[in-house]
Amino acid sequence: MSSFSHGPFLWYATRAAGLVTLVLLTASMALGILNAGRFRTRRWPRFLVQGLHRNLSLLALAFLALHIGTTVIDTYVSIGLPDALIPFLSPYKRFWLGLGALASDLMIVLAVTSVTRLHLGHRAWRLIHWAGYLCWPVAVMHGLGTGTDHGRAWMVGLTLGCVAAVAGAAAYRAARLLPARRLAR
Amino acid sequence: MSQRLRVNPIMCAGHGMCAELLPELITLDPWGYPIIARGPVPDELTPMASRAAAACPTLALLIVEEEGR
Ligand code: HEM
Numbered sequence: 001m002s003s004f005s006h007g008p009f010l011w012y013a014t015r016a017a018g019l020v021t022l023v024l025l026t027a028s029m030a031l032g033i034l035n036a037g038r039f040r041t042r043r044w045p046r047f048l049v050q051g052l053h054r055n056l057s058l059l060a061l062a063f064l065a066l067h068i069g070t071t072v073i074d075t076y077v078s079i080g081l082p083d084a085l086i087p088f089l090s091p092y093k094r095f096w097l098g099l100g101a102l103a104s105d106l107m108i109v110l111a112v113t114s115v116t117r118l119h120l121g122h123r124a125w126r127l128i129h130w131a132g133y134l135c136w137p138v139a140v141m142h143g144l145g146t147g148t149d150h151g152r153a154w155m156v157g158l159t160l161g162c163v164a165a166v167a168g169a170a171a172y173r174a175a176r177l178l179p180a181r182r183l184a185r
Numbered sequence: 186m187s188q189r190l191r192v193n194p195i196m197c198a199g200h201g202m203c204a205e206l207l208p209e210l211i212t213l214d215p216w217g218y219p220i221i222a223r224g225p226v227p228d229e230l231t232p233m234a235s236r237a238a239a240a241c242p243t244l245a246l247l248i249v250e251e252e253g254r
């Protein structure tokens with residue numbers, strides 16, 4: 001057993017990658033909601049909002065892979081790849097880790113169906129894309145409940161910031177769409 | 186072979202993304218719905234046309250291949 005796979009390095013890497021994934025997923029979520037709320041300004045045309053939503057989602061997926069990879073390689077607690085992908089399989093922190101596995105699965109489904117959207121058709125893609133509203137809160141709860149840092153002031157602060165960002169985007173969208181009674185897509 | 190742009194008016198929700206990405210061929214009417222320039226898509230614009238079609242939130246912007254005249 002090398003010090004790499006057993007030492008604290010991977011544990012730090014896992015936590016850092018998890019935090020980055022949370023921030024990226026939050027940004028993607030907020031942009032997705034803003035975009036559906038038809039947010040645009042002179043300096044932020046819609047294709048920019050949508051392109052960022054897309055690219056940040058894919059970047060979040062890359063950090064998710066890192067987050068899972070470092071967790072699995074780390075031998076300090078034995079969490080295997082199946083535990084990371086099949087919700088509530090792992091005996092270690094079964095509930096909180098299970099939420100992480102569920103959010104990961106949803107992220108993968110969201111990304112795959114979006115990248116193949118042209119073949120899937122709009123209706124099916126749109127239906128599946130609603131899973132974003134499940135994915136993000138589940139990921140946030142996983143972050144709050146699982147980590148070494150849970151309960152620390154800065155972790156709670158970061159999470160509150162994430163919630164505020166998504167709530168802000170949702171409020172913008174509601175304010176923008178409700179009074180106009182625009183037809184839904 | 187040449188390409189033409191079509192909008193499916195039932196699917197189009199007037200997001201206007203297509204006009205941002207392809208202003209050369211698409212303008213918006215006062216309600217935000219697209220007006221497509223007549224004629225085939227010029228060769229140099231086909232990449233941007235594909236991009237605009239893929240970006241349309243409702244996939245209402247279509248590229249149809251035509252036997253060219
Ligand atoms: C982990 C990944 C993702 C999450 C959590 C997510 C979340 C969301 C959310 C919450 C919305 C608003 C949906 C609504 O209420 O109408 C949205 C819209 C959208 N997303 Fe995503 N998304 C993800 C990945 C992607 C990717 C990879 C693409 C790539 C093409 C994409 C393309 C879109 C588009 C085109 C919209 C529609 C905006 C509109 O209706 O105008 N998403 N997303």
Ligand code: SF4
Nearest residue numbers: 197198200201203241
């Ligand atoms: S991007 Fe699509 S929905 Fe928006 S105006 Fe163009 S065709 Fe219509």
